[in-house]
Amino acid sequence: MKILFALHFPGYFRFFDTTIRKLAERGHHVMLAFDSPEKQAEGAAALAGATGAIETVEGPPARGDAWDDVAQAVRGGIDYARYLDPYFADAPYLRDRMRKVLPPVFAGLGRFTTAGPAMASTLVRWFSTLEDAIPPSEAVDGYLRGLAPDLLVVSPLVMSRLRQVDLVKSARNLGIPSALCVASWDHLTTKGLMRVQPDCVVVWNEAQKREAVDLHGAQLDRITITGAQPFDRWFDREPSLSRRDFCQQVGLPADRPFLLFTGSSRSISAPTAEQQFVRQWVESLRGSSSSTVQQLSALIRPHPYNAGHWAEVDFSGVSNVSIYPRGDLNPLTPKARADYFDSLYHAVGVVGINTSAMIEAAVIGRPVHTVLAHEFVDTQMGTRHFQHLLPENGGFLKVASNLQEHLAHLEETLEHPERNRAALARFVSTFVRPNGLDRACMPQLVELLEQQVGRAPVVEPVSSLRR
Structure with missing residues (x-):
């Protein structure tokens, strides 16, 4: 069958690369269309070497009509x-x-x-x-007729400037089933509304299911939970380098444990604020009254899309602090992903502001810490997805209100690492792989998409929010 993936930009391959590969391997013709093909174009590296019928097609047209x-x-x-x-x-x-x-x-x-x-x-x-009063676009109808997909898959759908709403409307008009695959943990709470409801809404877990229903008006009988397939790659994996070799590669001593600071995206962590916070954080480690905490090394891994301000940063005046990598930051290729995994695996703990790297650390079983810094108040507690990580909501995050409390948390983690394991395991089993820790999520998503072909689209109501 022919499947059209309509995505915002190529960077979305980090969420769906394995799904697209598997569909092509199973004999399906996968067409890829983007609203912004030039944005994060390097994301195409995630599909390098893929086999089967995968092609990039022209993105959907603007309506170009009176509407x-x-x-x-x-x-x-x-x-x-x-x-x-x-x-x-x-x-x-x-x-x-x-x-x-x-x-x-x-x-x-x-x-x-x-x-x-x-x-x-x-x-x-x-x-x-x-x-509801806005009719399907004739231009988009013609676009879909030309491609003739058996299934339309859209993501993220929840952004007003994209053409995905019109794609879903035209798909329904032409009798083509449609599916929304929620790409990330924050998409249902930090962006816009669905506006239209596809025939199938695929979410990670019960939390996203509630968000889809309560915030987007999605109908329960159209929602399916398949787990968080972007994180499949971190399960049952071994490091590519020994700890000694990895420490040598990143410029840290192998005889000391290190903490990994994972940077956040620019929208979460403003460059100057992040850099200043990390400097204060490193200084607090060195000034700790605990010799165990004081001697920790620190590895700073910038976010791939918030890294420019780290290029010239120099920590040479502080012992055992390294910024790595300086280039090839985006874990898209097998080598880059192995390097990223090694960073998490060999760390004794992970520290961050608000980033999906925290979830990846949980999958690997590493304790994760944060500080509720005043400069990030709006992008930590002021975002709904951050709440998923809090212990009171079934999360695993060790949250400190200041650096002094954070140092105490670190000391406890180093002395009693077993105290974090239950919370980490519980979160992974409910948020990442709710259908079973031994069941990879990507095959479930692939099977669900295959089942959508041939199903008649639901005609009414058009809007997911009209009640």
Whole structure:
């Protein structure tokens, strides 16, 4: 069968590369289309050497009709309206980000920062009714007719400037089944709304299932949990280098344990703030009253898309601190992924602000720490996905309110590493592989997508939020 993957940009291959490879290996013709093909174009490296019928096709066209401006305005408006709900009252960063892209016709909404549940719900329903009135695009209909896919897969769907809503509408109009595959742990809570509901909504776990229903109005009978397939690659894996060889490679002494600081994306951790925080963090380690903590080495691994500010940073005045790697940061190729895994595997613990590397560390069984720094208040506790990592929500994160408390947590981790294991295992079994720790997630996703072919699309209601 022919499957069209409509993705935001090539960087999404880090979420779906193994799924695409497996579908092609099973004899399916996989077509890849992007709204922004030039963004993170290096993501294509994740599919290097793939076999089978995989081709990149031209991305979906703009509507180019009288409804185009209306659609953009309605979709931008509903994305801001969702953040007026009291659920997001403590998320000013997310709300402010949506305010910046509010269409001029609805700029007045930006004066409001929150609303009562009834008013917020009414606004969303009103925008959803407008969305229902927007017909399928003739241009997008023609695009899909030309490609003739048996199945449309979209991700992330929850961004107003993408053309994926129109793709889903046209797919339904042409009798092509559609599926949304949620790509990341934050996509249902930090971006916009679905606006339309595909025939199948694929989520990682029960938490995302609740988010899809409660925040996006998804119907329960269309949701399937397959687990977090991007993390399959970190299970049952062995390091490519011994600890001694790895420490030699990164420039740290092999006779001391090291902590790994994993950087966050630019939207979470502003470059200057992150750099200043890490310097304070390293200084606190060296000033610890615990000799065990004081002698820890520190390996700083910048985020691949927030690394420029680390290029010239020099820690030569501080012993046993290394920034690595300086290049080839993105773990897309087998070699880069092996190197990234080794960084996590050989670390005695991981420290970060708010990043999916924390989940990857949990999969590998490494304790993970954070500090609720004032400069990151909006992008830590002010984001809903960060809440999944907290112990009170079934998470594993050792959260400190300041660096002094953080040092005490580190000392406890070093002295009693077994105390972290139960929380790590519980989180991985519920958030990453909820269908069984011994069941890889990617094969479940592939099987589910294959089952969608031939199913008649659901015609009504068009909008996932109209109730």
